[in-house]
Amino acid sequence: MNKPLRRAAVFCLALILALMGWATWIQGAKASDYKEDPHNPRVAIGKYSAPLGNILVGGEPVTGSAATSSTLKYKRTYKDGPLYAPVTGFSSQIYGSNQLESLYGDLLDGSDSRLQSPADALTRNRAKGGDVATTIDPKVQQAGYRALGGKKGAAVAMDPATGRILGMVSTPSYDPGKFSGSSAADQKAWQQMSADPDDPQVNRALRQPLPPGSTFKLVVAAAALENGLYSSVDEPTDSPDPYTLPHTRTKLPNENASAPCKNANIRTALQYSCNTVFAKMAVDLGKDKVKAQAEKLGFNDGKVDTPVRAAKSVYPGDMDEAQTALSGIGQFDDQATPLQMAMVTAAIQNGGDLKTPQLVDKLTDGGGNTVQENGPKTYRKAMSGRTAEQLRSAMQTVVDKGTASGAKIDGRTVGAKTGTAQHGVDNSGTPYAWFVSYAEDGKGHQVAVAVMVEDGHAARNEVSGNGLAAPIARAMMKAALP
Template identity: 65%
Template sequence: MNKPLRRVAVCFLALVLAVMGRATWIQFFRADTYASDPHNPRVALARYSQPLGNILVDGAPVTGSAKTGRNLAYKRTYTDGPLYAPITGFSSQIYGSTQLEGVYSKVLDGSDPRLAKPADTLMKKRPKAGDVSTTVDARVQKAGYAALKGKSGAAVALDPDTGKVLSVVSTPSYDPGAFAGSAPADQAAWEKLEKDKNKPNVNRAMRQSLAPGSPFKLVVAAAALTDAPGTYPDIDTRTDADSPYPLPGTSISLPNEDPNAPCKDATLRVALQYSCNNVFGKVANTVGQDKIQQMAEKFGFNTDKLDIPVRAGKSVYPTGMDRASEAMSGIGQYDDLATPLQMAMVTSAIANDGTLMKPMTVDKLTDGSGNSIQDFPPTEYSKPVTPAVARSLQSAMQTVVKSGTGTGAQIPGLTVGAKTGTAQNGVNNSGTPYAWFVSYAKNSQGHKVAVASIVQQADAARAEVSGSSLAGPVATAMMKAALQ
């Protein structure tokens, strides 16, 4: 063989070896990656080749499957889609999956290896899809959704004893079934949803963090009673708080919403009862941001890894503040941010005598025959405060309902505690304030529920925005549904 021919032969041999190496790499080391790639059409063909499993509420499916007559043989359907969308998310042949549909996609499409039976493996058959059982209480979900109808807002209800999520409401909502398929109508529905200025596809209950306003005063009060017992030995000790409170290092004073409220030197109980800004600005400066940060983080702030199992948005207590900002942060303003889920967690821990249970939306996964393949027992998240401090805060919150800013939340036959609030929105409060209401209720059998609700009603007159009048009825309806 002459030299040029030998060089060509070597070159071709190298190319053959490269192709063989590449094929080996793909088949043996990258097979799983390509098999699960959402852009691989075989993934979608397999996923929608049979009816999907269901997401259950109170043991009944709120999802389903329908034949399409296309290559993707089945598509997802939803019962009361807008009602449960903040929980289920969507499963779309084009746009993928979110929320529980996404987290448990392998269970719902039958590809989870725990679903396979020996016969399935032998016949190389895709197992029957499994189901996802949620902790949601349909009565509470419907009550919250009805109360928020026509408003922009959200609400979350928790069982303080277990951490079970009883309700996740976000309005305005959307119908996930409108774009579950791959027809032109589905694409048009998706584009309309994406362009909607009201953003119905945003999960306001779990993924939108806003200024918490006065409900954050519960966290500050918890820090004061826990970390400054010498200055604040109990909920009924008078504080040394001028009204209005001069913000340190500035010529500005922090006023109260009601100038006639008895806020000067008020006790923590009275300060919560009348939502006295001066007291909590003073308390925040006295306790200090480091202690308040530690308390806030025990309640769930400053983590971006809260999975219930869908990952929640981050709630923030800021650091590195000057004294004036520290005081403003003490009333839930400055750079404080919280989701309704986070504020429900604060109330839940207080209602549960200081123990915060980790929120959970799913209690069981089952196979196609209803047999459990995984159970999710309640787990403790933290112990932010002692039982004594928690009961003091419970007592103060009950005072808010009996004779303070939350009297509208009184429910015959139930013990109710609450904290109302409004939070400034926009630069120099240029936007309509947010109305907040956090509460808990207990019946005579000892069953409890904790609720946080927010209304972001952009078309409301500023003078009409209050936590008690706008967000309070939402929480009250959900507490009644849970316990009556």
């Protein structure tokens, strides 16, 4: 072989080796990247080539699949879409997916390796989609959705003993079935939802932290009892009325000027929601002790997964004493989601043992066989049993004699705390109405609830936790208890 021909042969061999190396790289190391790339049309074609598995509520599917005439052979359908959208999320041929539809997408479309039989692995066929069984109680979900009605807000109901989420409502909601396909009508529905100023696609129960107002006083009370600032909820506090914020001339008043807040004990201070008592209590404890107690209950944790991740609820650390006082009444930079405040109430109801909130009970394959089952998990020991017992007693007083009378249920033990959170420039915005509560029937059945109503159309003087939010909590508690 002459020299020029040999060089050409070596060059061609190098090109072949490079091509083989590149093909091996693509098929091996990069295969999963291409497979999961949302811009790869084969991903959507594979996902929607057969009916998807379902998301179950109370053992019944609230999702389905319908045949289409397009390349994507099936599209997702939803039963009672607006009711369960905060639970399921959406699965769209064009816009992707979120929440449970996204987190368990591989299980639902059959590509999860746990679903494959040996024959599927050999033939590379996709298995039949599996199902996701949620912890939602349809009666509780429906009760919360009806009670919220046309209001903007959210509500969460939990079983304190297990952490199971029994209801998770967010309004206004949306129908995920209206944009699950790829038609012009689907695209128009998506555009209308995206342009809605009320943001119906936001899951307010998990993803919208807001000032918790006076419901946060439960956290401060827990910190005071846990740190020995006061020995019981019936010991008088050292609290002037009004209270001058430290190092300022600003006097913090109480909403009810005639309330017996001066030197009130914790029980009375919760009953009348005395700002002066809890603002000074936070200062006396110091921001670090209040923060430590808040974090035991889930604040400042950016990884609270239900498994849908909740937005981080915040108790700030960088504050002066005046700011610490305001944080003690759930203002300044305090932020909490309804899930977070349900966790606070659940810990109090469950003797201080806070369970991890869970939205999914189990995963099954296409034949109904269990792939994964979720049992109760302890998030943290949030407070002693005695502190929890004291706070339960005080919360019952708030219902029986105080500002939370709207939560009473005949034949049930109910404890609660109201909250009205100021916001906006110089507190000019319509306040948020909060309500946290628990109920038990003495037979082992119990529930903890948190409700937030963000009703910008209500008259400012009509906004109260007891007026706007308590009926929603009461409806969910009644539905949860046999």
